[in-house]
Amino acid sequence: MWPVDPPSRKAVxxxxxxxxxxxxxRRDDRRATFVDPNGARMSNPTKPQPxxxxxxxxxxxxHYAEWYQQVVRAADLAENSPVRGCMVIKPWGYQxxxxxxxxxxxxFKDTGHKNAYFPLFIPLSFLEKEAEHVEGFxxxxxxxxxxxxxxxxKPDGRPGLVPSGELDEPLVVRPTSETIIGASFAKWVQSxxxxxxxxxxxxxxxxxxxxxxxxxxxxxxxxxxxxxxxxTEAEAxxxxxxxxxxxxxxxxxxxxxxxxxxxxxxxxxxxxxxxTFSIEAMMQDRKALxxxxxxxxxxxxAKASEIKFLDQNGTLQHAWTTSWGVSTRLVGGLIMTxxxxxxxxxxxxxxxTHVVILPITPKPETAAAVNEACEKLAKRLREIAYAGRTVExxxxxxxxRGGDKMWQWVKKGxxxxxxIGPRDLEQNAVSVCRRDRGTKERTAMSADALVAGVVALLxxxxxxxxxxxKAHREANTRVIDEPAEFRAFFTPNKxxxxxxxxxxxxxxxxxxxxxxxxxxxxxxxDLGVTVRCIPIEGPDDPxxxxxxxxxxxxxxxxxxxx
RNA sequence: CGGGCUGUAGCGCAGCUUGGUAGCGCGUUUGACUGGGGGUCAAAAGGUCGCAGGUUCAAAUCCUGUCAGCCCGACCA
Numbered sequence: 001m002w003p004v005d006p007p008s009r010k011a012v013x014x015x016x017x018x019x020x021x022x023x024x025x026r027r028d029d030r031r032a033t034f035v036d037p038n039g040a041r042m043s044n045p046t047k048p049q050p051x052x053x054x055x056x057x058x059x060x061x062x063h064y065a066e067w068y069q070q071v072v073r074a075a076d077l078a079e080n081s082p083v084r085g086c087m088v089i090k091p092w093g094y095q096x097x098x099x100x101x102x103x104x105x106x107x108f109k110d111t112g113h114k115n116a117y118f119p120l121f122i123p124l125s126f127l128e129k130e131a132e133h134v135e136g137f138x139x140x141x142x143x144x145x146x147x148x149x150x151x152x153x154k155p156d157g158r159p160g161l162v163p164s165g166e167l168d169e170p171l172v173v174r175p176t177s178e179t180i181i182g183a184s185f186a187k188w189v190q191s192x193x194x195x196x197x198x199x200x201x202x203x204x205x206x207x208x209x210x211x212x213x214x215x216x217x218x219x220x221x222x223x224x225x226x227x228x229x230x231x232t233e234a235e236a237x238x239x240x241x242x243x244x245x246x247x248x249x250x251x252x253x254x255x256x257x258x259x260x261x262x263x264x265x266x267x268x269x270x271x272x273x274x275x276t277f278s279i280e281a282m283m284q285d286r287k288a289l290x291x292x293x294x295x296x297x298x299x300x301x302a303k304a305s306e307i308k309f310l311d312q313n314g315t316l317q318h319a320w321t322t323s324w325g326v327s328t329r330l331v332g333g334l335i336m337t338x339x340x341x342x343x344x345x346x347x348x349x350x351x352x353t354h355v356v357i358l359p360i361t362p363k364p365e366t367a368a369a370v371n372e373a374c375e376k377l378a379k380r381l382r383e384i385a386y387a388g389r390t391v392e393x394x395x396x397x398x399x400x401r402g403g404d405k406m407w408q409w410v411k412k413g414x415x416x417x418x419x420i421g422p423r424d425l426e427q428n429a430v431s432v433c434r435r436d437r438g439t440k441e442r443t444a445m446s447a448d449a450l451v452a453g454v455v456a457l458l459x460x461x462x463x464x465x466x467x468x469x470k471a472h473r474e475a476n477t478r479v480i481d482e483p484a485e486f487r488a489f490f491t492p493n494k495x496x497x498x499x500x501x502x503x504x505x506x507x508x509x510x511x512x513x514x515x516x517x518x519x520x521x522x523x524x525x526d527l528g529v530t531v532r533c534i535p536i537e538g539p540d541d542p543x544x545x546x547x548x549x550x551x552x553x554x555x556x557x558x559x560x561x562x
Numbered sequence: 563c564g565g566g567c568u569g570u571a572g573c574g575c576a577g578c579u580u581g582g583u584a585g586c587g588c589g590u591u592u593g594a595c596u597g598g599g600g601g602u603c604a605a606a607a608g609g610u611c612g613c614a615g616g617u618u619c620a621a622a623u624c625c626u627g628u629c630a631g632c633c634c635g636a637c638c639a
Contacts, residue, residue, distance in 0.1 A: 055600080065633075073573095084630070139563095140638075176639095210563060210637065217639075270639095278639090290639060329639060362597045403599040410600095421598060431598075440599085502634085528635090562639085 054341035055411050064285045064504060065213075071335055072214045074411040075344035085212040085219030089328070092412055093215075095352035096331055097222065101202065103254050103350070103388065104224060104326065107246050113198040113226060118180050120203075121171035126179040129304035133178065136271020140208045142173040142219075173206040178272065178297070178323060181227045182305025189229055189319055192311045196239070197229040197319075215332035216289075216562055223327035229307055229319040233298070236320035237275075240296040241536075243324040244277045247292035254387075255330065256347040256466035257281050257337045258473055259291060260508075260557055262533025267517050270323075274298035280532045280557060282473040283336035286507040288532040288559040291333050294324035332562075337469050343411030345435050347465050348458035349387040355454065356414045357395045358405060360421030371397065373447075374420050377430065380451050391454060410439055415461050418450065436461050476507030479555070486511060486546050490527045490560065508532070508559050512552035514545035523547055523558075532557040 056074055060067045072078055077093030089097065105115070121144060128134050148165035174180065181199065189197060206220045226243060230236040244261055251259045259279035269276040273295040280288045302308070302318040311317050338345040348354055359374045361367035378393040385391075394414075396405055409417055417433040419442070424430055429444045434457070445453075480486045492505045506529075513520075513531060524530050534556045545552040 053600090063633095069632085080631075082630090136638090205639095207638075209639095211635095212631095221639080223639085293639070325639080327639065358598090360598050401599080401601065402597070403601075405599090407600050419598065423598080442598085 055343050055407055056339075056341050059341040060284055061504065067341070068336065068339075069214065071339045071343055071411075075335075075339075075413060076411075077331065077335075077344070078214050080214070083219075085209060087214050087218050089222075092352060093331060096334065096346065096350060097328055099350045099352065100250075100254070100326075100330055101224070104246075104250055105200075105202075106388070107250065108200050108224075108226065111198075111242060111246060113200045113228075115202065116199050117201055117203070118177055118184065120174055122174050122177070122180045124170045124172055126183065127172055129179055129182075130272045130301060132300075133272035133304075137175045137207070141175055142206045142208055144171040144173065174203070175205055175207045176323075176325075177201060177203070177205075177225055177227065178301050178321075179305060182301050182307060182321075185227070185229050185307045185319070185321075186305050189307050189309050192231050192309055195229060195231045195309060195319065196235060198226075198239075199228065200224060200226045213332070215328055215335070217329075221328045223325050225323060225325040228322045229302065230321070231309065231311065231317075231319065233320050236298075236322050237296050240275070240277060240294050240322045240324070243322070244279065244292075244294040247279050247294065247324070247326060250326075251279055251281065251291055251330075251333075252466065254347065254349050255334055255337070256349075256462055256469060257291065257333055258466065258470045260533060260535055261537065262535040262557065264533060265515065265517070265520060265531045265556075267520050268530065270295045272297065272300050273323075274300065277536075278533055280559075281333055281337060282476065282508060282559075283333070283562070284339075284472065285336070285504045286476045286559075288508065288557070288561040289329075289333050289336065290532070290561065291330060292324070292326040295322060297321040297323060338465055339413070342439060344413030345465065346413040346415065348415045348462045351392070351413075351415055353392045353394045353414050354386065354458055355381055355391060355393045355416045355418055356409045357393060357418045357420065358402070358409075359395065359397060360402065360419055360424075363422065366422040366425070369425060370420055370422060371395075373425055377418070377420070377447050377450070380447070381454060384451070384454060386455050386458060391458075406439075410435065415458055416454070432457075434461060436464055473508070478507065478509055480509045480511045480546065481543065483546060486558075487527065490529050490558075506560055508557050509546075510555045511546035511558055512541065512543050512554065513556045513558075514548055514550040514552040516545075516548060516550070519545070519547040528560050529558050530561055532559045532561060 056067055056070045058066050058070075075092060076090050077096070078087045078089045081088045124143075127137065127141075144167065146163035146166055148163070149161040150164040151159070152162040152164070154160045154162055181201070185197060188194060202222075202224050204220055204222050208219055209217050212218050228236070228239050230239060248259050248261050251257045259281045261279055262277065264276040264278060270293065275296040277294045277296075278290045279292045281291050283289050297320075299318040299320055301321050307319040307321065308316055309319055334346070334350075335344060338347065346352070357374045357378055359367075359370045361370050374395045378395050381391045381393045383390065396409070398405065406417065413435055415435050417435070419431040419433070424444070427444070428446055430447050430450055431442045431444055432450060433439070433442050478489060480489060486509055489509055490506045492503045509529075520531055534554060538555065540553050541555050542551065542553050544550070546558075
């Protein structure tokens with residue numbers, strides 16, 4: 001069924017299934033031409049051609065995990081670094097994060113929070129203060145034990161720099177900052193008049209993960225962590241929900257990524273929290289991505305860090321705290337929500353560049369006029385306000401062949417490409433291509449029309465992306481009441497060999513759950529499915545639990561997860 | 563951390579079974595021709611074969627260790 005050339009031993013063994021190797025997937029093979037006995041050029045007859053050539057291979061359908069990595073690379077978002085599990089975020093990816101930061105930071109300030117910065121290093125004893133918290137993070141901590149390097153002999157007997165100057169107390173590179181911030185809060189809070197204390201930190205954190213994936217799970221990542229202290233439980237709970245709403249608002253209205261807000265089960269709670277809430281999004285492989293969390297910490301950390309205040313009655317009380325965060329994982333979510341087999345597609349409201357102008361200069365004698373028209377259009381567009389900034393325009397005058405240049409921007413996912421060539425000048429027109437339409441689809445319009453309509457166009461793309469993502473989620477969400485159907489829903493059709501990637505299957509199952517942690521653990525062992533969240537919105541719907549048959553009051557979101 | 567696999571030019575790979583001068587495609591550079599679509603032709607540059615040991619007259623190839631990456635688990639944002 002596949003190519004004539006037998007794949008080599010290595011190719012067969014390679015983690016990606018052999019058939020992907022043999023498929024005409026590799027870009028470099030795509031244009032291979034062969035001469036038939038009559039001398040006519042023809043496509044390589046031994047290689048089946050895909051119906052549509054895609055910029056990214058393999059496609060999502062063929063091998064989702066590999067597709068994801070190829071998109072990250074093709075869109076020039078990030079790459080692996082010499083440091084295990086750590087990534088280099090490249091400009092296009094970092095600009096996305098900067099745009100997320102800018103919008104979120106505004107939202108945090110609008111809800112009364114102020115930024116501050118706390119140490120990267122956390123004394124071991126701090127982390128030990130909250131029992132559940134230590135246990136939750138102990139396995140993945142990077143620990144600093146020395147503060148100096150000295151010329152000496154390394155363990156392997158070679159000369160080199162060896163650590164010296166052992167610290168009295170090891171320092172943990174922050175996996176999260178509850179304890180170190182708690183120490184400050186304890187000093188800052190004396191009276192009920194000091195509350196609420198609403199602080200946010202933009203920082204990097206380190207969690208020594210076993211298995212890493214660019215943006216989705218790396219040893220070091222960038223995030224924002226809000227930490228607040230309140231006088232009453234009600235107020236702290238309100239804060240927790242308020243920030244969850246902020247995240248949901250951001251995800252849907254800026255990232256065009258629909259999310260479900262919900263509470264975590266005990267098994268999925270943040271270590272040390274009383275209640276954890278999250279926003280859960282469905283990726284294109286139908287797995288759930290926890291895209292943001294908001295924790296009601298009760299008085300657990302206040303007790304551990306001694307955050308105490310005198311209330312109106314002169315009684316000394318522990319404060320009620322919250323914490324909440326989103327990370328560069330959002331970039332991963334963005335990719336897996338919107339990218340297609342031609343690469344990334346960035347939602348206009350967060351796009352580093354909204355409009356790419358490509359001058360088409362086939363003849364030197366018309367080049368100057370074309371370039372001038374491009375710059376003029378760019379200048380006009382840059383004066384237009386859009387999504388809290390101005391329309392970002394890049395005139396790409398790099399000396400590259402047209403096709404290459406165009407495909408680079410397709411893969412990066414710039415929302416609009418505008419081509420201006422001599423023929424357009426003659427007709428007083430520009431050619432506009434949308435990233436959410438076919439790569440060959442072009443619309444001619446006057447520069448004036450583009451300037452007048454660019455905001456509406458960008459918004460149409462933004463809304464279209466959200467609608468598409470919502471439709472995908474709805475198409476793969478099922479209300480399930482029968483255990484057999486539930487099992488079938490989460491079981492792949494094909495019998496996969498042990499080490500091959502799993503086919504795309506499942507989705508969100510909305511089923512009743514009686515909240516028994518043992519049943520949940522068993523489900524995870526059995527099917528790899530977990531309760532993603534207990535949705536906040538939605539009515540009670542009593543009936544038998546899908547796992548145990550015991551009476552349950554609510555439906556929850558069951559899914560496989562990242 | 564367990565199981566499987568892979569590290570050879572910027573990227574993708576062949577060569578390894580049977581040890582004997584380092585190969586291919588794309589990309590890059592130069593020149594010409596092209597010119598609204600991942601061009602054409604010609605020439606050129608580019609590699610401590612992941613790293614460290616070992617076996618051998620000789621190692622990309624065999625052995626041991628180690629590091630890194632990927633897939634499947636476990637764990638996790």
